[in-house]
Amino acid sequence: MSSSLLNTLIERLRVLPTVGPRSARRMALHLLQSDRAGGLKLSQALSEAMEKINNCQQCQNFTEQTLCTVCSDSSRDASALCVVENPADVDLIELASGYQGRYFVLMGRLSPLDGIGPDELGVEQLFQLIRSSGVEEVILATSTSVEGDATAYYISDQLVNDDIKVTRLMNGIPAGGELEAVAGSTLKQAFSLRQTFPAD
Amino acid sequence: MSSSLLNTLIERLRVLPTVGPRSARRMALHLLQSDRAGGLKLSQALSEAMEKINNCQQCQNFTEQTLCTVCSDSSRDASALCVVENPADVDLIELASGYQGRYFVLMGRLSPLDGIGPDELGVEQLFQLIRSSGVEEVILATSTSVEGDATAYYISDQLVNDDIKVTRLMNGIPAGGELEAVAGSTLKQAFSLRQTFPAD
């Protein structure tokens, strides 16, 4: 490659998931030939995001504040707590469901083979939040994958002696499914038809 | 989305070709969750490349110097000039062929529908280079697509009254093909079997 800066850029683009050497080269050449302003704006957005985004001290979701917008909104219903795997799930539920409670974002799901156990998901913080803030219902909205189910069972097990209603989104969510794969209207219905978990 | 910086990053990632809203979100979340150091290095590589990479004053290839490494290498054979569409083609030929001449990089190919005419490809600079620097053979290595062929015909037409040999890579390169799609050994053979263009 005639330019070592170009070589470096191509190499660095490969930190992006699913980007191999060919598409990295295509991306770099496209930006250089047709959209340098866009490339500079992307550079700026990347450094700001990497440096300034942290995890909400209450729910673990990404935010650049101490508390995220949901946790700092006093009009939200503190008696309901919806547990999800990813920040994207919060967005989906916010868009689709009319849900007015709060969230806890695990930032993953139990996956022992990948070294992801309860500690990596921050479950101690979850149980502390549940027990200290008047939560009456915990809605488990982890995916219906094997790991998402295992995560839901683990959490409900730990709450079995607390006087807390535990429900799970099931209706209309296909087995193995991520919330992402479900239409908004289905998600809304899954919320209104949520079931006690585990089933008796 | 809980973080406006995250929103901005997702939007900015879409300057990359083939990256839609979903994969942009996946990329942003992956970097935030698992590779912030990689994200920062990418940001740095992007801004350096966008700001410092320019076009070689002689061959138009990308370089951060005035002249690219090939043009500034006095051991290269100045009597042969290989005309290619893209910087990537130079890399392929350098890797595969043993070619010792110089290049001219059009940074595209004739495509009137996209507003890409001779001026956009810098052909005046090409003809000036050919006529002023003792070039004896021009090797047209544009793609064998309709536009790549049209580009090759256009260039050879303009040189018909010059005492310059014009050849084209044909052997083993399938019609419609980019150099990228050809194996290194085939490219090497196409070089050694290059033919006078247009055929008599």
Ligand SMILES: [Zn+2]
């Ligand atoms: Zn929060």
Ligand SMILES: [Zn+2]
């Ligand atoms: Zn050059």
